[in-house]
Amino acid sequence: MGKAKHRFIFPERPLVSEDYSLECADAVDGLRLLRNDSVRCIITSPPYFHKFDYGCKGQCGLDESIEEYVRYQTLVAHELLRVATKDANLFFIIQDSYNGSGGTGGDFIQVDGHYKVSAIRGAKVTGYPRKAQLMVPERLRLAFASVGWIPILKIIWDKMDPRRAARDRPSYSYEEIHVWAASPDHYWNRGGVLSPFRSVSLGQTKRPYLNTSRGDYSGTRQENPSDTKRRIIRSMKNREGAYLRAVWPIPSGNQPVVWLPGGQVRGIASFPLLLAEICVNLGSAVGDTVLDPFCGMGTTLLAALKWGREAIGIDLSEKYIRAADVRIRELLEGK
Numbered sequence: 001m002g003k004a005k006h007r008f009i010f011p012e013r014p015l016v017s018e019d020y021s022l023e024c025a026d027a028v029d030g031l032r033l034l035r036n037d038s039v040r041c042i043i044t045s046p047p048y049f050h051k052f053d054y055g056c057k058g059q060c061g062l063d064e065s066i067e068e069y070v071r072y073q074t075l076v077a078h079e080l081l082r083v084a085t086k087d088a089n090l091f092f093i094i095q096d097s098y099n100g101s102g103g104t105g106g107d108f109i110q111v112d113g114h115y116k117v118s119a120i121r122g123a124k125v126t127g128y129p130r131k132a133q134l135m136v137p138e139r140l141r142l143a144f145a146s147v148g149w150i151p152i153l154k155i156i157w158d159k160m161d162p163r164r165a166a167r168d169r170p171s172y173s174y175e176e177i178h179v180w181a182a183s184p185d186h187y188w189n190r191g192g193v194l195s196p197f198r199s200v201s202l203g204q205t206k207r208p209y210l211n212t213s214r215g216d217y218s219g220t221r222q223e224n225p226s227d228t229k230r231r232i233i234r235s236m237k238n239r240e241g242a243y244l245r246a247v248w249p250i251p252s253g254n255q256p257v258v259w260l261p262g263g264q265v266r267g268i269a270s271f272p273l274l275l276a277e278i279c280v281n282l283g284s285a286v287g288d289t290v291l292d293p294f295c296g297m298g299t300t301l302l303a304a305l306k307w308g309r310e311a312i313g314i315d316l317s318e319k320y321i322r323a324a325d326v327r328i329r330e331l332l333e334g335k
């Protein structure tokens with residue numbers, strides 16, 4: 001049975017920005033080159049713990065221990081908070097790792113459009129039972145909070161495409177998008193991306209709301225529920241769609257491919273452009289600076305430039321930096 005495609009409603013697109021920079025460096029070193037208070041929005045997914053080999057020396061993700069991995073990401077989080085403006089948002093995309101059994105670790109990656117067992121074949125961390133989730137997202141959440149980022153919400157990215165199920169659990173078909181704020185007064189453009197109203201909600205706007213709650217709410221800090229409902233219906237009539245909820249159905253799609261003089265470069269674990277475009281629109285305004293310290297094939301930068309923001313990307317792999325540059329030039333040349 002086919003699944004109806006979910007739609008996201010975007011505002012009118014501004015002029016594409018041409019203002020971007022790419023730095024081939026370790027994330028912490030690259031961040032140290034950036035000024036304090038200079039970035040309004042960060043969208044990134046780091047190498048996940050023991051999932052992929054990006055083929056560059058000094059890469060994170062294949063660390064000896066989970067503690068070392070968390071320590072490095074904490075350093076990154078610290079630098080990110082330094083370069084972030086006081087009202088900045090950070091969208092941090094992460095998936096957990098399973099302690100390997102010598103088998104697949106339950107992880108499948110897409111290679112040339114087909115699902116294959118991850119080359120890393122699952123993390124192996126002594127002291128943890130086989131098949132245990134290593135609780136990487138939870139560890140990082142505690143670490144990021146400890147350096148001062150404010151946890152706002154965990155969003156579930158429902159990847160929507162068929163995944164092979166493991167034998168003894170449902171398939172791990174989502175990733176987590178952790179939204180962090182640099183301060184309680186963070187910028188948020190909640191109408192920046194909408195999704196179509198559900199039919200049940202639409203039905204409500206089509207008939208007058210008659211019910212009246214009789215409770216006396218004066219002197220309390222609560223609004224009369226009837227007034228709340230009336231207010232929501234009035235506001236719905238003025239909008240094209242609903243504010244986003246915390247589950248985003250976005251097909252992960254195919255990995256980007258770029259041809260360089262040395263041959264083909266294919267993304268590993270690149271997130272979809274649509275996902276980055278949603279984050280850009282919710283977490284920044286036209287003209288702001290958007291950063292990705294693990295930019296890979298440059299998806300965050302493409303989304304930022306497409307929506308009139310300035311973009312900064314850092315990645316340790318020269319190959320990915322060059323591929324990101326090609327993708328960006330193609331966007332700017334209108335290809």
Ligand SMILES: C[S@@+](CC[C@H](N)C(=O)[O-])C[C@H]1O[C@@H](n2cnc3c(N)ncnc32)[C@H](O)[C@@H]1O
Nearest residue numbers: 026027054059060270271294296297299316317
């Ligand atoms: C999950 S991928 C990012 C994919 C990216 N979002 C995209 O759309 O293509 C993680 C990236 O981190 C890079 N990387 C690994 N270790 C790094 C480090 N220490 N500093 C900076 N980048 C690193 C890898 O080369 C890889 O491109």
